[in-house]
Amino acid sequence: xxxxxxxxxxxxxxxxxxxxxxxxxxxxxxxxxxxxxxxxxxxxxxxxxxxxxxxxxxxxxxxxxxxxxxxxxxxxxxxxxxxxxxxxxxxxxxxxxxxxxxxxxxxxxxxxxxxxxxxxxxxxxxxxxxxxxxxxxxxxxxxxxxxxxxxxxxxxxxxxxxxxxxxxxxxxxxxxxxxxxxxxxxxxxxxxxxxx
Amino acid sequence: xxxxxxxxxxxxxxxxxxxxxxxxxxxxxxxxxxxxxxxxxxxxxxxxxxxxxxxxxxxxxxxxxxxxxxxxxxxxxxxxxxxxxxxxxxxxxxxxxxxxxxxxxxxxxxxxxxxxxxxxxxxxxxxxxxxxxxxxxxxxxxxxxxxxxxxxxxxxxxxxxxxxxxxxxxxxxxxxxxxxxxxxxxxxxxxxxxxxxxxxxxxxxxxxxxxxxxxxxxxxxxxxxxxxxxxxxxxxxxxxxxxxx
Numbered sequence: 291x292x293x294x295x296x297x298x299x300x301x302x303x304x305x306x307x308x309x310x311x312x313x314x315x316x317x318x319x320x321x322x323x324x325x326x327x328x329x330x331x332x333x334x335x336x337x338x339x340x341x342x343x344x345x346x347x348x349x350x351x352x353x354x355x356x357x358x359x360x361x362x363x364x365x366x367x368x369x370x371x372x373x374x375x376x377x378x379x380x381x382x383x384x385x386x387x388x389x390x391x392x393x394x395x396x397x398x399x400x401x402x403x404x405x406x407x408x409x410x411x412x413x414x415x416x417x418x419x420x421x422x423x424x425x426x427x428x429x430x431x432x433x434x435x436x437x438x439x440x441x442x443x444x445x446x447x448x449x450x451x452x453x454x455x456x457x458x459x460x461x462x463x464x465x466x467x468x469x470x471x472x473x474x475x476x477x478x479x480x481x482x483x484x485x486x
Numbered sequence: 487x488x489x490x491x492x493x494x495x496x497x498x499x500x501x502x503x504x505x506x507x508x509x510x511x512x513x514x515x516x517x518x519x520x521x522x523x524x525x526x527x528x529x530x531x532x533x534x535x536x537x538x539x540x541x542x543x544x545x546x547x548x549x550x551x552x553x554x555x556x557x558x559x560x561x562x563x564x565x566x567x568x569x570x571x572x573x574x575x576x577x578x579x580x581x582x583x584x585x586x587x588x589x590x591x592x593x594x595x596x597x598x599x600x601x602x603x604x605x606x607x608x609x610x611x612x613x614x615x616x617x618x619x620x621x622x623x624x625x626x627x628x629x630x631x632x633x634x635x636x637x638x639x640x641x642x643x644x645x646x647x648x649x650x651x652x653x654x655x656x657x658x659x660x661x662x663x664x665x666x667x668x669x670x671x672x673x674x675x676x677x678x679x680x681x682x683x684x685x686x687x688x689x690x691x692x693x694x695x696x697x698x699x700x701x702x703x704x705x706x707x708x709x710x711x712x713x714x715x716x717x718x719x720x721x722x723x724x725x726x727x728x729x730x731x
Contacts, residue, residue, distance in 0.1 A: 312541060317552050325556065343557070347549045354545055358538060417542065420535075424543040430632055432543060439505075439537050440544025454631040458613045462628055464494050467501075470536045471492065 305370055309357045312440050320350060324371045328378040335386060342378075345385075348414075349377040355413055426473050431466035438463055492529065500526075500533045600726050601701035607665040608690065610658070627658075635662040653679050657687035661694060669698040680711070693719040696726075705730055 308316025325346050332342035353373055356362040362373075427435070437443045437451075438459075445463075449456040502508045503516050520527045610631045613624045626641035639662045646655045660675030676698060679691035692711055696719075699708035709730075713723040 312544060312548070314548055314552070317548055318555070321552050321556055339557075343553050347546075347553060350549060351542070351545060355542070358541070420539045420542045421546070423536075424539050427543075430629070430634065435540045436544045436547070439540040440548075442505075452632060454610075454628075455612055458628055458631055461613055461624075462632075464497060467497065467533075467536060468492065470539065471532060474532060474536065 306357055306362065309354050312442070317350065320353075320370060320374070321346070324374045327371070327375055331375070331379060332382055335382065337382060337385075341382070341385070345378045345381050346374070348381055349374045351417055352377050352413055355417060361413075423470065423473060423477075427466065427470065430462070431469065434459060434462045435466050496529075497533070500530050501537075503530060504534050504537050595703075596729070597700050597703050597705075600729060601669075601697055604722055604726060605664070605697050605701075608658070608661045608694070623655075630658065630662055633665075635666045638662045639666075653682060653685040653687055657685070657691050660691065664694055664698055667701075669701045673698050673702070689716060689718060692716070693723070696723055700726060700730070 305316055305320065308319075325342070328346045328349070329339060329342040332345060333339070337345075353362070353370055424432075434448060434452075437448045438445070443451075445456045445459050449459045452459070499516070503513065508516060520530060610627055613627050613631070622641060622645055626638045626645075629635075629641065630638035639659055642655050642659045642662070646652060646659065649655065656675045657679045660672040660679070663669075663672035663675065673695065676691045676695040679685050679687050680695045682688060685691070692713055693716070696708050696711050696713055699705070699711070709727060711723075714720050714727075716723065
């Protein structure tokens, strides 16, 4: 039987398909190929390797979110390296401009001025909001939901790995998602009340 | 947004749409329904957002893990100098000596070893969605099955206060305590059930009580339990008793 998910465009770059599927090998590949450039930039501008890693992780998250929501323009930017560098660079500049880093000196880089910052702040705000919601879940819910929705394991595999029946996992999944739904309804209610 | 409850069948149908696991025909039909049912559309969008939330949590975890891997495999190790490997063998020798000394000091007694060898936590009861009349019990059972024994004990203990004669609660509180290696707490619960021949959990309670006594070194009490001829547990009980002689 033909499934909808089988009808993705085969002409898309493999890294984009991999990101959409949350593929660990794709993440590792992006890290290996594009982290050194970001690290070099951060190190040149008073940062550490740890700073570079934090910044790069955020940049990949922004890229991933854009891919997930169909906002990444593959025609204009089929190489994710440029996008990752721009996001990482701008995030680092924000850090440098912050009070804690105001004495740092920023080295000019042609790659910075040549291309504008084309990631809207909404994506980053959205990531912060979603993380806030995720943090409301208890560890048990995170464990089950992560395996099902992120790793895309089937119920039987999750059940076997956790030593419980498949029906129990199905029940836990449903209840945890209902907790998330109820939490969102609470947020929506609060926002409506503020608007009144 | 739909303010009511969302039953599981409807939830799983929306989920199949969001995850792209519907057949082409199901998908087309669902899209027709979305076009004519604003409540369904709102529910679908909410579920898509919740799914993305979970995926973001997974992505954060994966990125941390990849970052740690890269750090371990990358420049950090290379910059530590060529001589670091020579220290590994000395570290390994020290670790072996220390672990040997630690084992001698902390090795288990025969009772503890027999308990560990033969104890397997009761797998628990199946949890079905239909059991809405006893949701609190099921919640605790889910925790128990996932190994969250303390949470299960706490939840069942609350229920036991309202229903002190309930042998199922007593048995599973005892089982959870024993699974936490807390034989001392498990024994009173298991003793009550093992003393009730009419309980569906009588035989299992007897077996776990036997193991709890063994673990605690109360061998006279363990040997006094009439388990030798039990179909399910007799052979193992006799083997343990023989080792204790």
